[in-house]
Amino acid sequence: MSATARLRWPLGLAALALVAALPLLGVEEYVLGILTLGLFFAVFAMGWDLLFGYAGEANFGATFLIGTGAYTAALLSSNGLAPPLVCVAAGAIVAVAAGALLAFPALRLSGPYFGLVTLVAVLILRQLIILFSRHTGGEIGIAVPDTLSISSAVNYEIALGAAVASGAVLLFLVRSPFGLVLQAIGQDNLKAQLLGFNVVKYKLAAFCLSAFFSGLAGALMTFYLGTASLNVFVDAAVGIQIIIAAIVGGRRTIVGPALGAIFLTVAAEYLRPLGSVSELLVAVIALLVLFFLPGGLLGLGALLRRSR
Amino acid sequence: MLAQVIVSGVLISAIYALATTGFTLLYGVSGILNLAHGTTLATAGMVAWYLGGHGVLGPGGALLAGIGAGMAVGLATFGLIVRPLQRFLKLSSTDEHVFMLVATLLWTIVLQEALALVFGDVPVSIPQLVPGVVDIIGVRTPVSSVLVAAVAWGVLALLWFYVARTRSGQRVLAASINPRGLVLCGISLGHIQRAVWALYGALAGLAGVLIAMILGVSPSGGMDLTATAFSIVVLGGLGSVGGTLIAANLIGFVETATAYLLGPSLRSLPALLILVGVLYFRPQGLFGRR
Numbered sequence: 001m002s003a004t005a006r007l008r009w010p011l012g013l014a015a016l017a018l019v020a021a022l023p024l025l026g027v028e029e030y031v032l033g034i035l036t037l038g039l040f041f042a043v044f045a046m047g048w049d050l051l052f053g054y055a056g057e058a059n060f061g062a063t064f065l066i067g068t069g070a071y072t073a074a075l076l077s078s079n080g081l082a083p084p085l086v087c088v089a090a091g092a093i094v095a096v097a098a099g100a101l102l103a104f105p106a107l108r109l110s111g112p113y114f115g116l117v118t119l120v121a122v123l124i125l126r127q128l129i130i131l132f133s134r135h136t137g138g139e140i141g142i143a144v145p146d147t148l149s150i151s152s153a154v155n156y157e158i159a160l161g162a163a164v165a166s167g168a169v170l171l172f173l174v175r176s177p178f179g180l181v182l183q184a185i186g187q188d189n190l191k192a193q194l195l196g197f198n199v200v201k202y203k204l205a206a207f208c209l210s211a212f213f214s215g216l217a218g219a220l221m222t223f224y225l226g227t228a229s230l231n232v233f234v235d236a237a238v239g240i241q242i243i244i245a246a247i248v249g250g251r252r253t254i255v256g257p258a259l260g261a262i263f264l265t266v267a268a269e270y271l272r273p274l275g276s277v278s279e280l281l282v283a284v285i286a287l288l289v290l291f292f293l294p295g296g297l298l299g300l301g302a303l304l305r306r307s308r
Numbered sequence: 309m310l311a312q313v314i315v316s317g318v319l320i321s322a323i324y325a326l327a328t329t330g331f332t333l334l335y336g337v338s339g340i341l342n343l344a345h346g347t348t349l350a351t352a353g354m355v356a357w358y359l360g361g362h363g364v365l366g367p368g369g370a371l372l373a374g375i376g377a378g379m380a381v382g383l384a385t386f387g388l389i390v391r392p393l394q395r396f397l398k399l400s401s402t403d404e405h406v407f408m409l410v411a412t413l414l415w416t417i418v419l420q421e422a423l424a425l426v427f428g429d430v431p432v433s434i435p436q437l438v439p440g441v442v443d444i445i446g447v448r449t450p451v452s453s454v455l456v457a458a459v460a461w462g463v464l465a466l467l468w469f470y471v472a473r474t475r476s477g478q479r480v481l482a483a484s485i486n487p488r489g490l491v492l493c494g495i496s497l498g499h500i501q502r503a504v505w506a507l508y509g510a511l512a513g514l515a516g517v518l519i520a521m522i523l524g525v526s527p528s529g530g531m532d533l534t535a536t537a538f539s540i541v542v543l544g545g546l547g548s549v550g551g552t553l554i555a556a557n558l559i560g561f562v563e564t565a566t567a568y569l570l571g572p573s574l575r576s577l578p579a580l581l582i583l584v585g586v587l588y589f590r591p592q593g594l595f596g597r598r
Contacts, residue, residue, distance in 0.1 A: 052406070056402060056406070058409055058410070105584060105587065105588045108587075108591050109587060109591050111402075111405055112341050112405070112409070112542070112546065113542060113546075113587060113591060115409060116538050116539070116542050116583075116587075117587060119538070120535075120539065120580050120583060120584060123576065124577065124580050124581065127574060127576065127580070130573060130574075131573075131574060131577070186402075187400070187402070236531065236535070237531070240413055243410055243413065244414065247410055276421045276424045276425055276429065277421070277425065279417060279421045280418060280421035283414050283415075283417035283418045284418055286414050287389075287411065287414045287415065287418065290407065290410065290411055290414065291393070291396065291397070291411075294397055294407075
């Protein structure tokens with residue numbers, strides 16, 4: 001065990017404590033707001049990484065799961081049916097149900113077919129929301145009357161808590177026997193089947209886990225933003241941003257996608273004055289990372305360590 | 309009403325068929341799903357609109373410029389994205405597949421934002437080539453639209469002739485059936501692939517200009533076009549050109565009928581549901597081989 005590996009835990013915890021203490025250190029509310037969004041985005045990216053990095057399935061429909069969670073929470077809350085925390089829990093649970101619903105047809109397929117079905121799921125959900133616009137607000141969205149908190153510091157801590165908890169659970173899972181089998185399936189489906197693993201069961205579980213965290217973060221984010229709208233929660237383009245974040249950060253690491261998501265959110269905010277050039281720039285950077293650092297930004301660290 | 313649906317359905321289906329044939333041909337020969345397909349179409353449409361609309365070129369010149377733009381984008385996709393990914397990253401075949409999807413997706417965003425930067429992110433449509441309307445089974449149809457449908461089917465017929473009857477077309481067909489056998493016969497696979505990408509670009513370019521005439525295009529609308537093309541191709545069976553043609557007509561008619569009977573905002577919903585349903589029972593598509 002090298003010195004850096006032994007220091008990883010204490011260093012990680014220290015960094016986490018520092019991040020959690022940001023509001024106390026007098027960081028501006030504006031910055032906290034950006035980081036809050038970045039942290040929710042990080043949960044989305046981590047959930048996506050479980051499916052892509054480990055189970056080897058490119059899910060182009062992350063926003064199907066996120067959107068289900070967000071809209072469930074928003075519908076319950078705007079109709080005055082439940083307090084915020086119950087709405088959030090309901091959002092996560094319904095997202096799992098939606099994930100299972102999507103997984104059943106999708107898991108019969110593989111590769112491009114799987115990707116297409118997940119993409120189509122987003123388009124269908126979008127159409128359904130527009131179709132039932134009397135209840136869902138259509139393209140405008142639903143305003144959520146309740147909030148979890150109006151303090152930006154508390155909201156920041158909630159997002160951080162969600163991100164850290166999701167990250168911890170996912171990291172634990174991927175290092176457990178479950179995660180190893182999932183990885184084996186992702187790398188060679190046929191051999192994993194020959195070893196007697198029930199591939200469908202494992203993939204279904206991965207799908208539901210990914211859906212749970214996506215739905216949870218989607219519901220929390222709805223309360224943070226105060227609305228559930230199509231262009232934020234049920235948009236294929238947002239799903240693509242998640243993919244970019246995961247690739248830039250470094251797939252198959254869980255931590256990498258989270259860092260990538262925060263990095264991209266912050267970068268997008270500060271590049272905003274550049275207009276559409278900023279998105280062009282981000283896409284080019286992501287492409288360069290894909291070509292030259294297939295391991296992402298986290299892969300860079302490993303590369304430097306090896307060269308030393 | 310029925311006549312209206314039939315006439316519009318034939319027109320839309322013809323364009324869909326032309327716009328997706330290149331996509332499926334590309335998959336058949338090189339095994340690549342080009343997610344930048346819709347944006348390639350949009351680029352061709354925007355270039356033709358810009359050059360034609362600003363009086364630089366006449367309608368014919370604009371059409372040629374659009375085809376040229378499509379070829380340029382096709383070859384750039386091949387040279388900048390696909391080739392480097394296959395050459396420099398030593399990936400397993402599953403990884404390569406997924407990386408290819410992600411890379412072409414990122415390439416889409418690059419193209420899309422570049423288009424928005426140059427032309428502005430607004431929907432544009434190319435004015436009709438020829439004025440006048442004709443009466444087809446009681447439906448007043450612009451002559452220009454009839455022309456577009458005729459061109460689309462004409463080009464598809466030419467493509468069939470190329471693949472089935474010419475030497476170079478037979479090589480392309482061989483490359484899609486057994487690339488290794490082709491190499492053993494002393495034919496360079498690299499040359500064939502470059503030729504197929506150029507052919508793909510030209511088809512996409514023409515289709516893009518036609519789409520810009522009938523439906524209009526915009527930089528950010530490219531993604532929707534990709535989704536439609538993807539659905540059609542998968543419904544027909546990946547790599548099966550005949551299946552693609554049938555699926556294009558099926559989706560074209562279902563979309564048109566929905567737009568007329570239920571309202572334009574629901575246009576794509578039934579087609580998407582059909583797609584998911586078909587994939588559930590026939591994962592390889594209607595006419596795909598396992």
